[in-house]
Structures are given as structure tokens and as C-alpha cells.
Amino acid sequence: MKKLILSMALIGATTLAFGQKKVVRSAEKNFKSGDLTAAMADIEAASADPETGSDPATYLLKAQIETKMFGSDSSNTASTVETGRTALATYNKALEMAGGNKEEGLGKDIYTEDMPGVPDNLRPYSIFTLKNISFDKALERYNAEDQEMAYEFFDLAGEIDLTDTTVHYNAGFIANELGKFEEAKKHFGYLLDVEEYNKLTVYYLLVQILSGEEKDPEAAYNIIMQGREDYPDDKVLAEYEIQLLLQLNKMDEAMASIQEALKNDPNNAGILLRSGYLKEQAGDMEGALADYKKSVEADPEFYDGNYYTGALLLDKSMKILNELSALPDDEWEAKSQSMGEEANVHYKEAVKYFEKALEIKPDNAEVMIILYQVHERLKNTEEVEKYNKMLIELKGPNWLDNI
Template sequence: MKKLILSMALIGATTLAFGQKKVVKSASKNYKKGDLEVALSEINAATQDPETSEDPETYFIKAQIETKMFGSDSTNTAQNFEIGKSAYETFMKSFEMAGSNKEDGIGEDIWEEDVVGVPDNLRPYSINTLKNTSFDKAIERYNEDDLEMAYHFFDLAGDIAPQDTTIHYNAGFLANDLGMYEEAKKHFNMLLEVDDYNKLNTYYFLVQILSGQDENPEGAYDMVMAAREDYPGDKILAEYEIQLLLQLNKMDEAMASIQNALKNDPNNASILLRSGYLKEKSGDMEGALEDYKKSVEADPEFYDGNFYTGALMLDRAREILAELNALPDDEWEEKSESMGKAADDYYEQAIPYFTKALEIQPDNTDVMEVLFQVHTRLKNEAKAEEYNKKLIELKGPNWIEG
């Protein structure tokens, strides 16, 4: 009797297992027919049953259903994205359950290549179909200026294809543009792992994020030095190196880098400016002024070069006047005319540089105020009044009190 009961129990278990396998087959059939909601409901039931929940094929079919649902929805909303994300997770679960082998069995089916443009019934609805579909959705969202969703669809495609440089560059670029800097670094760092890829722009982005948003000049400097190993002749990286050395207060190293950079690029206005800055910091005012002037000669439209040149000339003028005012009365009487003229000469020389700076940035009220003060000092009343009127227009009648 016990044997009969056991046999009946075995028959019942076999029937139940067979019933669940029928559900999986039905889900597969409905998926192929396009009855996706029914197919998903059936396959979800199968994933909850002990007999079919341990079979990687169950999850492979579920992922195919989700991928087809993902692709058939053209709204490309956050809700649609979640379906795609679920499909990716389901594919990966099936892949891991099957032994994570792309060359055999379910793993081979999961990673089957998807050829874009073939008839729908010939697409494998593999994880690569999911990747291509997500990429297409990213492009569609980008074209509609929905940059955030475009990023998320690129990100999903990138999770599937870590070596796809187009996907990761687009994802990193958008994330950076959206202020999603951790996400941007994720994708740019993945690009650095790809052999034979031109990483120069990727390095630029990472240096800017590290030095700017992350406020991590040490990390940015390390990134620049890694980049310079790959691109030793790049002039922008040379500028970044100098700028970061200055931020890190490594003045001797910065000057050595500047001198080396100027050997290769003697007319680089930005590097000439930094050379002048270092010389000014070290007390070499004549050398600083010479380099500032050279930066303007190299690029007359260089705002910083014009501003720094004019500013150093004003500093020299003020130093002369401060020295004059510190003299005893008898010496002051003797030297006031010559020293006053020397100061005025610097004021005069500064005017064209500040005038050019204002031409480059015509709404810069700080420069207008400097020009007002200089012309007032030199008794150029008409020019002083010209800047006074501009400042009243931009800052109000009481600008001089502010």
C-alpha cells in the first residue's frame, strides 16, 4: 500500500512538472504570436514554480518577451526604460544560471548577434537585440531633446556592450552635459579600457571633471600625467599639467613644465600667461610683464593676456606712488615730478590693454571701472565721463559707492 501511495505521489509530481513546462511552452508560443502580456503573465508564473524556476531557459524566454515589449513601445519613457532594464537583468540571470558561457547552449542564444534591419521574425531577440533597441531609443530621445532619457537608454546599451566606444562616449558626453558627473566618469573610464581607441577627448573630459566638479587637483594631475604618456606631444595636456601644478602650488615643477612647453610651442598665449604669472609670484616683475605682453602678441584677442598686462602695469604705477608718498618731505619735493611721471607712464601704457579687454568682453563692468579710474587719474575727463555713463546705465547712478 505504501508503495502504491509513493507511486501516486510520483505521478502527481511528474504531472505538475509537466504542467509547468506546458506553461513555459505556452508562454513561448504566445511570445512568438505577439500576445506579449499573456506570455509575460505565463512566464512569470513559471518563474515562481520550483520545477521551472531553476531552468535558465525560463528566464531566457522571459527576457525575450520583455525585450519585445521594450521594442514595441515607441513612447520611450521612463516606464518603457524600466522594461528594458528588467530584460537586461533577466538575460543576465539566465546567463549566470546557464554557466556564463557565451559559446554554448543558452549562453550562446542569449548573446546571439542581432542584425539591424532584418525582418522582425528573423531577429533573435537576444541581449544584443536589447542593446540595439536601447541605442535606437537613445538616438530618438536625443533628437527630441530629452537628454536625460537619452542618457539612460545609452547607459543600458553600454551595460551590455562595455567595448562599444560610440555608446560609452555618447553616454559620458550626455552625463557630463547633464551634470551627472559620477555617471560621466563611469563611461569615460570604460573608454580608457578599450585598446586602440583614441582616448584624447576622454582624458580632457576626465581632467575637467576631476579638477572642477570633484575639486580633486591631485587626481586630475595624475590623469593628465597618464594621458601625457599616451599623447606626449599634445599641447592642451601640457597646459593642463601647468595649470594643475600651479593649483597644487608646485611652482618649481610648474616652471620646468612651462619652459619645456614653450620650447615646443613658443607662441602659446596661455602658457606665456602662466609663465608671466609664475614670474610675478617669484618677484620678477619685469620678466612677468614681458611674458604677459608676449601672450597678447601671440593672441591679440586673448582677454586674460590683455587684462593681466594692464593690471601689472597698474600695480607698478601704484608701487611707484606708494614709494613716493613714503619719502620724507624734502625727497618728495625733489622726486615727485619724475616719479609721478613714471607712474603716469604705466597708467598710459595700461589703457590700450584694458580697452582691448573691454572690447573682448564689452559688458565687463570691472574693466569699465578700471578705465574710469585710470582716465580720471590722467585727467582725461571726456573718456572718464564716457565710462561713467556706461556704468550708470549698467549699474545705476550710485555705482561708484558700491
């Protein structure tokens, strides 16, 4: 009797297991035919069963059903992304249950390459199918000018493949545009790990995020030094390095970098300007003025070069006049004419640089005011009136009261 009861129990267990396997087969059939609601109901039942629910193949099929549901949802909204992320989690669970090896067994099936454009019945519905569908949805959203959702789909595709440079550049670029700077840094960071990838633009963007948006010059400098190792001859990174050294008040290192950069690029207006700035800070006014003038010679349309040159010439004039005013009366009488004329020479020279600066930025009120005051000093009545009219148009009739 006991043997009979045992036999009946075994038959029952076998029948139950067979029944659950039948449910898995039904899920597969419905998956292939496109009845995804029925397929999902079947696979949910199978995954809840102790036997079929412990089989990683059950979860691979579930992930494939979820992937097809993801692809068939043309709304491409946040809920679509959620379906895709659920599918990814299921693929990962199946891989973990199968031992985690992507190269053989079920792991190989999960990571089968997917070729976009092949008929649906020939697609492997692997994790790479999920990635490619997500990429296509990202492009669709981007072309529809829905950058928020384009980013989400690119981000999902990137989570599947950390080495796909197109996916991560697009994700990082859009995240940066959206102000998602942590997300942008994440994707750009993946690009820096791809050895053969041309990373220059990525370094530029990371420096801009770190130094500009996040106000972290130390982190930006570290990224620049990493970039300089990869691209030692890049002139833009060399300029960024100097700029950040100045920002970090590392003057000696900045000057050394400037001298090295000028060996390779002696006519770089930006670097010449920074060289002049360092010399000015160190008290070498003549050296600073020479470098500022060289920056304008290298690029006549360089606003900062023209402005800094004019400003330093004005500074020279003011020092002469301050020195004159500090003299005793008898010395002042003897030197006032010669020292005044010397100051005026620098004022006159400054005019051409400020006029060029105003030509480059024609609505710059600050430069107009400087030219008004210099011409007033030089008693150039017509020029004084010209700049007065310009300032009235720009700032109103009472502009003088507000300076």
C-alpha cells in the first residue's frame, strides 16, 4: 500500500513537472506567434513553479518576451523604458542563474550578436537585440526633439554595452545639453576606458563640465593632465592646462607650461596673453606689455589681447601721472611738461587698441567709457562728443552719473 501511495505521488510530481514544461512551451509558441500577453501569462506561471522557476532558460525566455514587448511599444515613453529595463534585469538574472559565463551555454545565447535589419523571426532576441531596439528608439526620440527620452533610451543601450562608443558619446552629449552632468560624466568616463577611441572631444567636454558647471578646477586639472598624457601635442589641452594652473594659483607651474607651449606654438594668441598676465602679476610690466602686443600681432581680432594691451598702457600713464603729482612743487614745475607728454604718448597708443576692441565688440559700454575718458584727457573734443553720443544711445542721457 505504501509503495502504491509512493508511486502515485511520483506520478503526480512527474505530471506536474510535465505540465509546467508544457506551459514553458506554450510561452515559447505564443512568443514566436506574437501573442505576447498570453506568452507573458504562461512564463509568469512557469517562473513561479519550483522546478521551471529554477531553470535559467525560463528567465531567458521571459527576457525575450519582455524584449519583444519593449520593441512593439511605439509610444516610446517612460513606461517603454521601464519595460526595457525590466527585460535587462531578467537577462542578468538568467545569466546569474546560469553561472555568469557569457562565452558558453546559456550565457552564449544571452549574448548572441544581433544584426539589425534581419527579419524578426531570425533575430536571436538576445541582450544585444534589446540594446539595438533601445538605440533605434533613442534615435526616433532625438529626431522628434524629445531629448529627455532620447537620453533614457541611449542610457539603457549603454548600460548593456559599456564599450559602444557611439551610444556613450550620444548619451553623454545629450546629458550634458540637458544639464545632467553626473550622467554626462558617467558616459564620458566609459569612453575614456576604450583604448582605441579618439578621446579629445571627451576631454574638452569633461573639462568644461568640471571647471565651468561644477566649479571644480582641481578635478578639471586632473582630467587635463590625463588628457595631456594621451595627447601631449594638443594645443587646446595645453591652453586649458595653463588656464587652470592660473585659476589654482600655481604660478610657477603655469609659467613652465606656458614656455613649453610657446615652443610648439609661438604664435598662439591665448598663450601669449597668459604669459603676459603672469609677467604682469610678477611685476614685469615691460615683459607683460611685449607679450600682450605679440598676442595682437598673432591675432589682430583677439579682443582680450587688444583690451589687455590698452589697459596696461593706461596703467603706465597713470603711474607716471601719480608719480608727478607726488613730487614737491619745485620738481613738479620742472617735470610736469615732460612727464605729462610721456603719459600722453601711452594714452595715444592705448587708443588704437581700445578702438580695435570696440570694433570687435561694438556694444561694449566699458570700452566706450574708457575711450571717452582718454580722449577727454587728450583734449580731443570731437572724439569725446562721438563717444558721448554713443553712450547716450546705449545707456541714456545720464550715463555719466552711473560710472
